[in-house]
Amino acid sequence: MEVAVIGAGPVGLMLAAELRLGGAKVVVLDRRTEPDRRPRANGLGGRIVEQLDHRGLLDRFRAEATFAGPFPGFPFGPVPLGFSGLDAPPRGLMLQQPRMEALLAERATELGAEIRRGHELVDLGTVRGPDGEYRIEPRYVAGCDGAHSRVRELAGIGFPGTTGDELMRLGHFRADVDLFATVAGLERGWNRRPGGRVLVTSLTPGIVIAGVREVTPEPPGEPTLEEFRDAVRRVLGTDLPLGEPLWLSRTASSARLAERYRTGGVLLAGDAAHLFPAGGSSLNVGLLDAVNLGWKLAAVVRGRSPESLLDSYHAERHPVAARTLTQTRVQALLDRLTGEDGDALRTLFGELAALPEATRHLAGLLRDTDELPYVPDLPLTVGGRATRVAEVMRAARPVLFDFADRADLRECAGADVKIVTAECPEASADALFVRPDGVVTWCGGDPASLREAIAAPGR
Ligand SMILES: Cc1cc2nc3c(=O)[nH]c(=O)nc-3n(C[C@H](O)[C@H](O)[C@H](O)COP(=O)(O)OP(=O)(O)OC[C@H]3O[C@@H](n4cnc5c(N)ncnc54)[C@H](O)[C@@H]3O)c2cc1C
Numbered sequence: 001m002e003v004a005v006i007g008a009g010p011v012g013l014m015l016a017a018e019l020r021l022g023g024a025k026v027v028v029l030d031r032r033t034e035p036d037r038r039p040r041a042n043g044l045g046g047r048i049v050e051q052l053d054h055r056g057l058l059d060r061f062r063a064e065a066t067f068a069g070p071f072p073g074f075p076f077g078p079v080p081l082g083f084s085g086l087d088a089p090p091r092g093l094m095l096q097q098p099r100m101e102a103l104l105a106e107r108a109t110e111l112g113a114e115i116r117r118g119h120e121l122v123d124l125g126t127v128r129g130p131d132g133e134y135r136i137e138p139r140y141v142a143g144c145d146g147a148h149s150r151v152r153e154l155a156g157i158g159f160p161g162t163t164g165d166e167l168m169r170l171g172h173f174r175a176d177v178d179l180f181a182t183v184a185g186l187e188r189g190w191n192r193r194p195g196g197r198v199l200v201t202s203l204t205p206g207i208v209i210a211g212v213r214e215v216t217p218e219p220p221g222e223p224t225l226e227e228f229r230d231a232v233r234r235v236l237g238t239d240l241p242l243g244e245p246l247w248l249s250r251t252a253s254s255a256r257l258a259e260r261y262r263t264g265g266v267l268l269a270g271d272a273a274h275l276f277p278a279g280g281s282s283l284n285v286g287l288l289d290a291v292n293l294g295w296k297l298a299a300v301v302r303g304r305s306p307e308s309l310l311d312s313y314h315a316e317r318h319p320v321a322a323r324t325l326t327q328t329r330v331q332a333l334l335d336r337l338t339g340e341d342g343d344a345l346r347t348l349f350g351e352l353a354a355l356p357e358a359t360r361h362l363a364g365l366l367r368d369t370d371e372l373p374y375v376p377d378l379p380l381t382v383g384g385r386a387t388r389v390a391e392v393m394r395a396a397r398p399v400l401f402d403f404a405d406r407a408d409l410r411e412c413a414g415a416d417v418k419i420v421t422a423e424c425p426e427a428s429a430d431a432l433f434v435r436p437d438g439v440v441t442w443c444g445g446d447p448a449s450l451r452e453a454i455a456a457p458g459r
Contacts, residue, residue, distance in 0.1 A: 001027055002301045004138035005113075006121045006151050009036065010097065010283060011270030012144030013104035013115075015290035017055075020111035021396035022298020022436070027138075028113055029127055031120035035105065037098050038247055039172060041283045042203065044100070045071060045092040046367035047374065048284045051291050052093075054393040054438055060103050066203065067094040074366055077278055077331030078190065079350045081362055090367040094203075097283070121145070124154050124266070139301055140265045142293070144286075147254070149272035155263050161256030161325075164277060166336060167218055169228050169250050170199075170211040175243030177202040180210075184236050194338065196235035210242060213335075223250040253277040255329055257321050261289075261314040269293055274321035278331035280366070281324050288368070289317050295396055295436035296458065304416050305457070312458025320370045327365045372439045375401075375432060380422040389434075392420050396436040398457065400450075404430040412450045 003019055005012045008030035019026045043065075044052075052058040062068040070089040073082045083089035109115060119129045127136055143151025152159060180186050180200045191198045196214030203209065212231040219227065225245050232240050254275040261268050270286030293313050299305035337345055352358050377390045380401075392399055400413045402421045409431050410419050417433075429444035435457050442453035 001025065001136055001138040003027075003140045003142060003297060004029060004121075004136055005142045005144055006030075007144035007146060007270075007272070008032070008101075008105065008115055008117065009144060009146060009270065010101050010104055011272075011286040011290050012142070013101060013108045013113075014287050015142055015144055015269060015294050016108040016113035016115070017104065017111050018290055018294020018396060019298050020108065020113050021055075022295050022302065024298040024301045026113045027136075028108065028115045029119040029121055030115070030117050031128075033118040035098065035101055035117075038249065039096045039098060040249075041097040041100075041279075043067070043092055043094040044284055044287070045074070045280070046090045046284050048287045048291075049091040049093055050374070050377070050390070051288065051438065053377070053390045055396065056391075056394045057103070057107060060107075061093050061095060061100070064099055064103070065093045065095040067092065074280070074363070076353060076362055076366075077334040078192075078346055079334060079353055081353055081359055083359065083363055085356055086360060086363055090363055100283075121150055124151075138265075140267065140297060142297070143266065143268045143272045144270045144290070146271045147275055149268065151266060152258060152268055152272050155266040155268075157263060157266075157268065158259040159256050160259065161254060161275070163252050163254045163256075164332070164336070165215050165252075166196075166213055167216050167231075167250060167252055168211060168213045169223060169231050169248070170209070171223075171225075171228055171242075171248040172246040173208045173210060173243045174206060174246060175208040175241060176206065177208045179241045180208065183240055184238050186236075186240075190335075193235050196231075197335070198232060198235055198240075200240075207246065208243070210240065218250070218252055223248040253332060255325055255332070257318070257325055261318055262310055267293060267297070267310070267313065273317075274325065276324055276328035278328040278335070281328055284368075285321060285324050288320070288370075291437045292317050309458045315458070316370065316372065320368075323365070327362075373443075374438045375434045375440050378424050378426050380420075380424050382420060382422045387422075392418075393434070393436070393438060398436055398454070399432075399434045400454075401427075401432040401434065402430075403427045403432075406431055408447050409450055412447045413454065417454060 002025040005016050005028045008028050016026050016028045071092040119127050122128050143149050145151050186200050188201050199211035201209050255277040256275045258268050258273045269289040276282050296309050375389055380387050397418045399418045403424045413419050432440050433442035433453050434440050
């Protein structure tokens with residue numbers, strides 16, 4: 001076994017597909033016997049949407065999405081941001097997490113990843129499967145096993161940060177959202193009250209998404225309808241016409257970041273590596289971890305790159321999560337602060353956020369927080385055929401785009417590099433060298449500098 005990916009959540013599945021594109025043999029192990037049906041995230045936004053396009057997955061996602069296109073705005077915690085004045089608002093896709101996971105599992109399987117459900121990693125070389133325990137000896141273990149990562153624990157990687165004293169209870173209920181408007185002056189969205197906040201909204205006719213946030217100790221056991229009702233009563237002072245619950249959850253928001261993303265042959269990605277205290281970023285960042293790590297790990301196990309390339313995974317992705325932690329902590333604080341102080345902070349922050357430069361900055365944080373230069377999706381003509389950069393990137397290989405018919409540059413590219421000689425009137429350089437994850441590491445120059453860039457693609 002070359003790579004064992006622990007966790008068949010969205011991040012593990014994305015990583016498995018990327019590893020297969022890079023030619024690595026991969027087995028995905030998940031202790032759940034069935035895919036997770038909980039409708040946690042409702043969508044994706046920012047650069048991950050472009051990456052799905054680079055992998056030819058965007059059409060599959062769009063076909064099922066309830067929304068796909070530039071986001072008209074985004075809630076920065078409790079502060080609504082409007083993106084109508086931006087030249088390039090972040091792109092978004094609204095699709096519930098179980099459907100995303102089904103599409104990612106389909107893709108990983110098509111590419112040849114083996115997914116074993118009902119197989120739990122108990123220590124780094126032992127798995128408990130339906131027929132008992134067995135040993136595995138993978139060269140690398142990728143921990144995509146979520147917030148309580150066993151891989152992280154076994155590798156001795158610290159997970160410092162904070163867990164808040166507020167609990168969020170969330171549920172989907174079979175009910176008519178219009179009925180809620182008649183209760184206690186509730187509006188769609190989060191409703192602020194002195195003792196907490198209550199959410200009422202709907203994305204599907206006949207299904208209400210309701211939530212309650214309050215400072216309260218976490219009770220033991222699975223969340224129940226009674227507990228949800230009690231929490232609503234405490235915050236609103238009255239009951240809600242909740243109807244039959246389809247799904248209930250209870251989470252304390254955490255802000256945590258793994259000390260290291262790699263130790264020896266163990267790597268972390270997704271919730272195993274970072275937890276953010278506000279919604280809307282976790283999945284985007286986790287899936288982009290997988291895109292950054294996949295081609296590197298495949299290149300190392302296939303012998304195309306030295307092991308040191310894996311250190312660039314931590315170097316490039318850890319700061320992204322640190323930055324995301326900063327902006328999600330601010331979102332959470334804006335939301336949590338109560339009373340007149342909280343109202344004042346939200347009012348002034350909202351006024352500042354509406355200034356064009358500030359909106360652009362916040363949209364940039366939500367779109368993506370890494371500083372790497374990504375290749376734009378330029379239109380190209382290759383051999384008389386019209387195409388675009390995203391289509392060239394489908395194979396997840398390093399690409400030398402040669403826009404000026406430079407034989408001297410083409411000679412530098414070894415067998416692993418795909419050479420694309422193209423006409424591109426919009427290109428600002430003679431040639432580009434682009435990593436499989438879309439990062440431009442060389443932008444014109446002499447053959448010697450290109451050779452260096454190809455030999456050392458990590459930053
Ligand atoms: C109520 C709620 C609402 C959310 N809303 C949003 C949102 O709006 N936007 C957003 O971006 N994110 C949201 N999230 C977060 C998002 O769901 C996670 O970021 C995402 O699921 C992380 O994916 P992952 O693959 O890293 O981990 P997970 O989805 O947690 O998958 C981990 C997998 O590892 C498996 N596993 C664990 N331990 C082992 C083991 N020892 N052996 C084998 N398998 C193991 C588990 O069974 C699981 O399938 C929400 C989360 C919750 C709980």
